[in-house]
Amino acid sequence: MSLNLSFDLEISKNMTRPTKKSTRIKLRILDNAVSEFARNGLKGTSVNTIAHRSGVSKSQLYYYFSNKESLYEKTLVHMIHIWQDLFKIENTDDGPENFLRAYIKRKMRLFFEHPEIAQLYSNEIAQGAPFLRKHWHLSKTQFDIGIKQINEWVGQGLMDPIDPQLLQLTVLGVTEFYGLHATQVRFLTGCDENSQFDFEYYTHEVTNLILKGCGIKF
Amino acid sequence: MSLNLSFDLEISKNMTRPTKKSTRIKLRILDNAVSEFARNGLKGTSVNTIAHRSGVSKSQLYYYFSNKESLYEKTLVHMIHIWQDLFKIENTDDGPENFLRAYIKRKMRLFFEHPEIAQLYSNEIAQGAPFLRKHWHLSKTQFDIGIKQINEWVGQGLMDPIDPQLLQLTVLGVTEFYGLHATQVRFLTGCDENSQFDFEYYTHEVTNLILKGCGIKF
């Protein structure tokens, strides 16, 4: 039942679980904090619950994290690190179509398989990003790289002259939505709860819509 | 500072504030409950706070609402009523372009001006819609009307053969995103906090992207 996000998503660079016991515990706490904060928000989450879920006592948790807000902020940073490892803009040499296909697929998959991440993120942003604000410069860098790349493609006539900011934000919005609202999507499309809803199909169709919207021939 | 959602959005059919005192109080409480639940979730919200913000005592609130969960559910229903009043699918005679332009604009405006609504809704859905589930049949009806209309337009050759479910969900996703993540959008696009970010422009561009993505000529 445990998420074990860090391990799952191979955040640790060398792909081995951290040897040091203390950092292992910290990671375990952070993983549980992600899902708890995602579900109940900053105020609604009980530190006690996170501690118990992580198999440590409350005082033990307070030994590693000074207070609730600090834990919350560190949870956000933890999450944004995973985020950035996965969303690096790369393989741009293949041109806009292949890039966008791969990019959207990756984002869709992440949000779909780990809705808690989308939820935690979305919630913090919706509040005006009071805690995440100071860590945004990193996202901004990636975002600006994206702008440059899209503008290049536009210049090469590989796609219509589209606002690169708008394109990136729209992709983010759509993918986040499908991850976050999987339940609603399932209901509205009449897909019953148990049977897996057609992830591949939706990814493909959404991608096509966006590609066409950018005037990318395929 | 009060939201006064009900009045703001002219939910009351005759556009006059309800005469009966008790229903006026109830509405005031529900309005405040929307923003509180949106901000802090079901668990994180204090009934006391809602009461005080609404200018009533806690026991007074408990006189009108039997318990917290009931208040939460009634808040959701309250919100979904506003929702449905605003999102009725109409003016379809003008063809897909005009309809979609108006539709997206309405949705964008609502989410942008009242992010609390998007937030409350989004949060509930992300949890799997435990409370909203039983009230979904209404949304479903509207959704199915949309499907029929889009299929008609496709049949008439007014747009590419697109999955009508996908189109509707994507529109919902994008508009919700821009309302919910206004802060992030402002930051990433370099729009400073005070100056209003160009709502008209984004609405227009997003609409164009989607229209083009559907193969609607304009």
Next chain:
DNA sequence: ACTAAAATTGACCAACTAGTATGTTTTTGT
């Protein structure tokens, strides 16, 4: 083996939580 540091425990506190119980005031129909 000894010691200092790191890690862990459980008891504790003040503030807050949802919700109730018992009244008192106000409104309403007649």
Next chain:
DNA sequence: ACAAAAACATACTAGTTGGTCAATTTTAGT
């Protein structure tokens, strides 16, 4: 004017919350 019902206030309970403290156990360096 009067009784019944609706509306509201005050005080309270039992449980939970974030957070601390001192004491204890475990670990690591020598």
